[in-house]
Amino acid sequence: MSRGFTWIKEYAEDGKDRSLPQRKTLSSAGYDIAAATTTHIPAGKTVLVPTGLKAWMESDEVLLLTIRSSKAVQKHLMLSNAVGVIDADYFDNSKNEGHIMLAVTNFGAVEQVILQGEEIAQGIFVHYLRADHDFHGDKRQGGFGSTDHKE
Known part of the structure; x- marks a missing residue:
């Protein structure tokens, strides 16, 4: 199975030419993630920025999301x-197909505009370890912010 990115159906079928996230240099850890739509973020406010992406990975991996330093x-x-933490079972969930959304806060004094296609975040795939007496819980039932939702 490995790991990677693909588009959710809405963006895969809209006919627009987009590039999947890529690492920009040989030693880059992060895959640059762009905004799927132009988004206005008022000063002091938080807005969900759609990426149009979903990510698959092994069950013992996680995708970590960070803001690009230039945007900060x-x-x-x-x-x-x-x-941001994207768990392996977020991929293709029944609520939102695993759409990766970025909750972005503008801590500045003026509105900021993120243009469609503007790289705003980085995604880093990471292997993680489980405790000896791990309790895994139930199957994921929701999408964004749904870890506490049970079947």
């Missing part, structure tokens, strides 16, 4: 949760 410094933007 130049546009005063940050991810609301500091680091």
Whole structure:
């Protein structure tokens, strides 16, 4: 199975030419993730920025999302949760197909505009370990922010 990115159905079928996230240099850890639509983020507010992406990975991996440093410094933007966590079972969930949305907060004094196709975040695939007495819980039932929802 490995890992990678693909488009959710809405974006895969809209006929627009888009590029899947890529690492920009040989030693880059992160895959640059772009906004799927132009999004306005008022000063002091948080907005969900759609990426149009979903990601698949092995069951013992996670995709970590961080804001690109240039967006933090130049546009005063940050991810609301500091680091986004995309679990392996988020892919193709029944609520939103696994659509990766970025909760972006504008901590600056003026509205910021993220243009469609503008790279705003980085995704880093990471292997993680489980505790010896791990309890895995139930099957995921929801989409964005749904880990506490049970079957």
